[in-house]
Amino acid sequence: MTQRYLDDGWQVTGVSRGAAACVNPRYTHLRCPDFSAAPLSKRLGAHLNNARSPYGAFIHAAATDAGVGPIDSLTDAAWDLNWSINVRAAATILRHLLPGMKAKGGAVVLVSSQGAEMPLRYLGPYCVTKAALSHMARCYAAELRAAPVTVNAVGVTFEGGVNAKHRRHKVDLNLRRSAAAGTASYPDVAENLALFEMLTSPEARHISGQYIEAHRGQAT
Ligand SMILES: NC(=O)c1ccc[n+]([C@@H]2O[C@H](COP(=O)([O-])OP(=O)(O)OC[C@H]3O[C@@H](n4cnc5c(N)ncnc54)[C@H](OP(=O)(O)O)[C@@H]3O)[C@@H](O)[C@H]2O)c1
Numbered sequence: 001m002t003q004r005y006l007d008d009g010w011q012v013t014g015v016s017r018g019a020a021a022c023v024n025p026r027y028t029h030l031r032c033p034d035f036s037a038a039p040l041s042k043r044l045g046a047h048l049n050n051a052r053s054p055y056g057a058f059i060h061a062a063a064t065d066a067g068v069g070p071i072d073s074l075t076d077a078a079w080d081l082n083w084s085i086n087v088r089a090a091a092t093i094l095r096h097l098l099p100g101m102k103a104k105g106g107a108v109v110l111v112s113s114q115g116a117e118m119p120l121r122y123l124g125p126y127c128v129t130k131a132a133l134s135h136m137a138r139c140y141a142a143e144l145r146a147a148p149v150t151v152n153a154v155g156v157t158f159e160g161g162v163n164a165k166h167r168r169h170k171v172d173l174n175l176r177r178s179a180a181a182g183t184a185s186y187p188d189v190a191e192n193l194a195l196f197e198m199l200t201s202p203e204a205r206h207i208s209g210q211y212i213e214a215h216r217g218q219a220t
Helices: 002-007 036-050 076-104 122-143 160-165 167-173 176-185 189-199
Strands: 012-016 028-032 056-060 106-112 149-156
Touching: 002 012, 002 189, 012 036, 012 189, 028 149, 036 076, 056 076, 076 106, 076 122, 076 149, 106 122, 106 189, 149 189
Parallel strands: 012 028, 056 106, 106 149
Antiparallel strands: none
C-alpha cells in the first residue's frame, strides 16, 4: 500500500513498531513501541499537520487478533489488547490528526474486516472490535458532516495465508459464501488497493460513513 501511494505521488508517513519497510525520499517512518500511546499520536499529529500538502489521508491498518479460542474462555488481557489496538488507537490518533485535517480536507479509512459483519468462530475479540471500528467510521462521519473530512471503513477479506490458517474455522461455520464462490469472492491486493485509493481521493468527498468490502457481488 505504501509503495502504491508513493507511486501515485503522495508523501507517506508510516508508523510501526519495526523499522521502515521502504526507502524513498517522500517516505517518512515513525517508530513507536506502543501504537496506542498518546505521546506517539501527538507526535504524529504534529508531524502530519505541519506537512505542506493541501490534503491528507489517514489509514489505520494496525490490528491484533490476540485471543484465539472459544469466546467464553478468553482473558481480560486479550480483550483489552484488541480494544486498545483495533479501536482506541485509531481514536487517539484521530484526536490529534483531525484539527489539521479539518483545516485542509482529507480522508480517513479504518481497516476493518469481514469479521466485523459475520462472526468468525474463535476470533471473538477481533470480530467484536472490528465491528466497533466499522461503526466508529459512521460515528465520526456523522459528526464531521460539515467538515471536509470523510471517514469510511474497508472490510478487508481473507487473503490466502490467513484463509488457510482459518480454514478449520470456516468449515466449522459452514460458510456457504466462500464454499460457493471459491476464490472469486476474494479480492486480490490490487483490487483492495484500488478501493483505498478511491476512498482517499478528493473525488470521493461525497462518500463517508460507509462500510465497504471489495467483492464481486459476494459482500457480507
Ligand atoms: N490478512 C487478512 O486476511 C485480513 C483479513 C481481514 C482484515 N484484515 C485487516 O487488514 C489489516 C492488515 O492485516 P495484515 O494481515 O496485514 O496484518 P498484519 O500483517 O498482522 O499487520 C498488522 C499490523 O499491526 C501491527 N500491530 C499489531 N499489534 C500491535 C501493537 N500492539 N502495537 C503496534 N502495532 C501493532 C503490526 O505491527 P508489527 O509489524 O510491529 O507486528 C502489523 O504491522 C488489519 O487491520 C487486519 O485486521 C486482514
